[in-house]
Amino acid sequence: MTAPDSYRWRGVRRLSPMLAALWCCAAIAQPAPAAGASAAPDAAAHPNASHACRPDGGPDGRPAVGLVLSGGGARGYAHLGVLKVLEDNRIPIDCIAATSMGAVVGGLYASGMPAAEMQKRLSETNLADIAFDVTERADLPQSRREDERLYANGATLGFSGKGVKAPAGIVQGNRLQALLADWTAAVPINQPFDKLPIPYRAIATDLQTGQMVVLDHGSLPLAIRASMAMPGLFAPAEINDRALVDGGLVRNLPVDSARQMGADVVIAVDIGSQLRPLDALASPADVAQQMVGILIRQNVAAQRKQLAPQDVLLTPELGTLTFTDFQKANEAIAAGAAAATAALPRLKRYALTPEQYAAYRAAHTQPLPPAIRITDIEIRTNGGVPQRVVRDALHVKPGDTYDPKAVSRDLLTLTTGGNFEGVTQQVVSNGDDNRLVIDAREKYWGPNFLLFGLGMSSSSTDQGGFRLHVGYRRPWLTESGLEFRTDATVGSDLNAVHVELRQPLSVKYGDYIAPYAEYQRRYANLYDDSGDVKVTQYMVQTARAGIDFGAPIGRLGDFRIGLAYTHSHGSPTYNLPLQLLDPDVTDQTALLFPSYSADALSARARLVIDQLDDPMFPRKGYFAEFRVERSLMSRNGASSETVDSRITDAPYTELYGKLMVAQQFGRHSVSAGVEGGKSIGGTNLINAFNFTLGGFQHLAAYAADQLNGDSLVYGQITYMNQLATFNSSPVKALFVGASAEVGNVWSGGARIGGGALKQSYTFFTSLTTAFGPLYMGVALAPGGRRNIYLQLGRTY
Structure with missing residues (x-):
């Protein structure tokens, strides 16, 4: 299998220490498994044998062969290698008992899917994304895509009158269950698993009582999903009012379940991880994981003691493969095949002749179910x-x-x-x-939801800063779907809050109206004509209230149009008397940098198309944004009579557009983007300092927002190479990259940032982390300009 295209799913890996602790606590609570005899009797001697395991096909009196598959995440691909060797050597399987990932492979095989077909489907499927519920970002609603841009870590908490709550699992398992339902569509729903082509049992654990649960009927996809619901990572599966989680907690190698089904011979495949050496236990999380391993190995050891001389135990050599190494499927399959091949001298005693095996396969083929008409x-x-x-x-x-x-x-x-x-x-x-x-x-952890995001920046050209983002969502306030949305930002250069009510007009088409109000206070640096010397800093306060009509464009993006009333005020945080520069000025109170205020009623429209695979590390897809604002009424004023005389209240129009496209070539990716904006017509003090350049990925050789004006042109091309991915770490992937940028801003008055297009060339290392992307690099520009930076978040 190739490495997954999307790296968002690897966020779950950072949770391994916490999940290990959860597993540990759950496992400690279990009663010790009963000790088994060193040699188990045959199925006929088992007091509670169900005799579901029947030796169809082959000579009379042949033993019923049961297959036992253990859990182990991606290590479970080894089961496929075992099945292929068994098929190639005509060794029949009459029943299957399995846990976790073994339940996935075993359940599909029991449904009538041959090993070769299963391997083909799995090789064409990004099982990592499926298992960890990673939905292609292009398939998400636009509102969720926008949230991903601001709240990169994806952490969501819920709260109600009973306090703050979190999901019982990071992964809900919906995509996996949908995939399993697709692949087992020929299996009638709600039937005994004894009626499958191969009788089957999935092992789960009751989260409330800690008891082992043997799933032998009902929905096959749901049973598989329950068996692999690792506590803390996957949400429990609800079956018959019981919350069920991974069966590995109580029976990771369910030999006794195969005996219970009537197996005379058991072929058991143990893919469990080995315990780590003492010198590898370097943290409390490592110790917790080791405790889990010890406890699971204990329940496996108890089951291995039940194997009789006629049984065969396979232990594929999987080395350091972890439960999340889905991209190493071929290695695991080869290891499983090697283990089964090595055991062929013992396995072949149960082999059938070609004619007998053909009859066996015919008896174990899944017939097409009769058509069901829904009444x-x-x-x-x-x-x-x-x-x-x-x-x-x-x-x-x-x-x-x-x-x-x-x-x-x-x-x-x-x-x-x-x-x-x-x-x-x-x-x-x-x-x-x-x-x-x-x-x-x-979502039981609602109905109120909180989102969190963090950004920080430090560079050699400015003081740096931070931004903390907090979002609040309250959906379905009414049966008509009214939603309350709030986004707040607290930072060194920006404090803002946006409050919005979103009322759907049509659930089917998704169009809505959205009255909103927002307030923003930010600091904008003002540089001299050279663009190198900061002469003052403006505090800009903007309050806006408006109402929009919005409509989704399929799953491509969103279009909004509406009216807004805006008040804005800007004042310099430090100033100079104008007489210092111009002795002819007689007004001793006149200051070099004037304050200003503006009011406007405007019509606004915004179109967003967002099909990028990742808002922070785009490696494929495209993005487009077009924005236009036209004032219907405006009123502007400044504290300086000289400046005030140049201000007009004539209508203004502001235009803005941005395009970006990204393409992936294996571990390499290239992205390119262009951006432009212009304010035309009357004075646009409402959006003063809106067009800026400077900062990472925005002319990085210059300080953040160092260049500003009322006209903007910008373009960039970026190359990234993914060097490594990491398991069980807060760091998920490592990239190196380079970018070339060109652009400038112009102002019709002071021509701040005026002149030719400016250039910037950046070389960076980037990491995907639990809190968003982390960038470290250096940016160079002609004339010896240099900027060294460290930044968390796409834009801090």
Whole structure:
């Protein structure tokens, strides 16, 4: 498999120490596994054998062969290698008991999918993104894409009258369940797993009682999903009002379950990680992970003791592969195949002749289920989101033929939209009546949600600064979908708050109206004509209230148009008497830098198309933004009579546009962008200092916002090379890159930043971290200009 295109999913890796502690606490609470005999009796002697494991095909009296597959995340690809060797040597499998990743491979195989087909599908699927619920950013609603730009770490907390809450798992497992539903569409929903082509059991753990749960009927995708719900990482799966998590806590190698099914012979595949040497335990997190490993190895050891002389134990040599190393699937598959090949002298005693194996395969092929016609649809919700939202998302109607793949796609759009924690489906049949039941569970950690973001910057050309971003979301205040949104920023150069009510006009089409109010106080540096000497700093305060009509453009972006009333005031933080520069000035109170104020009623429109794969590290996709503002009424004034005489109240028009495209070539990527803006017509004091250049990725050889004016031209091209990725670390990936930039700003009056286009050439190292991207580098410009910087966040 190739490395994943998106690196956002690797954010879960930084949580490994915390997850290890959670696993440890859960595992400690379990009762010690019962000691098993050194040699287990055959299935006939097992007092509770279900005899689901029947030796179909082959000579009379052949033993029933059970396959036991353990958990281990991406290490579980080794199970595929084992299955391929078993198939190539005509060794039958009559039943399967499996845990976690073993439950995934075992469940698909039990459904009738051959090993070669499974490997083909998995090789074409980015299972890392699927398993960790990473949705292609282009498929997200525009509101969520905008949130990702400001709140890069993706951390979301909820709160209610009962206090602050967090999700029970970082990953809800919706995409994995949808994929499994797609791949097992031929399996009837809600049937005993004994009726699968190969009888099957998935092992899970009851989160409340700590008891082992053997899943032997119901929804196959949901059973698999429950078996691999690692506590703290994956949200528990709800089955029959029980919260179920990873079965590895209590039975990572369920030999006894295979015996319970009636297996005479067990082929057990143990892919568990080995314990780490003492000198590798360098932190409390390492010790916690080691404790987890010890406890899981104990329940595995107890199960291995139940293996009899006729059984075969396979332990693939997987080395340092971790549970998140999905990109190393081929290595794991090869290790599994090697382990099975080495054991062939013992395995071949159970092999069938070609004719017998053909008969066995024919008996274990999944027949196509009869067509089911849906007679009714029942929607179940548990919160403030109306049932009609779920119903409107479904394309299936009463009277239609049931298509589980199509329904899964519809349900995935619901979870992608952000309203639901998870949405499941099942068909309840009673005679000729087939009721499709959709269970939509809202995010229990709501209904209020908090988002957080952080940015910091330090460079050799300015003092640097920081920005802390906090967002608040309260969706579904009413059944019509009214949402309250607030974004606040506290920083060294910017303090701002934006409050908005968003009222959907149509759930189907997504259009809305949005009254809003915002306040911003920021500091803008003013330089002399050379652009090198800072002469003063303006404090600019802007208050705005308005109302917009908005409409999504499919999943491409968003368009907003509306009216706004704005008041702005700017004043220098330090000043000089004008007489120092011009002795002819008789007014001793006249100052060099005037204060100003402005009021305007304006029409505003904004179009955003955002199809970048990552807002911070774009490696593929495109982005476009176009913005226009036209004043309908404006009033401007300044404290200096000289400046005031040049100010007009004539209507102004401000135009702005930005385009960016990125393309990936393996570990290499190239992005290019252009940007332009201009204010024309009357004086535009409302948006003074809005067009700026300077700072990382914005003419980096210059200080942040060093160049400002009322006209802007800018272009850049950036190359990045991904050097490494990291497991179980706050740092997820390492890049090196270089960029070339050109641009300038001009002002019709003082011509601040006037002159030819300025250049900047940057060489940087960047890291994706738990708090956003971290950049370190140097930027150079003609004339010996240099800027060394360290920055957290795309723009701090």
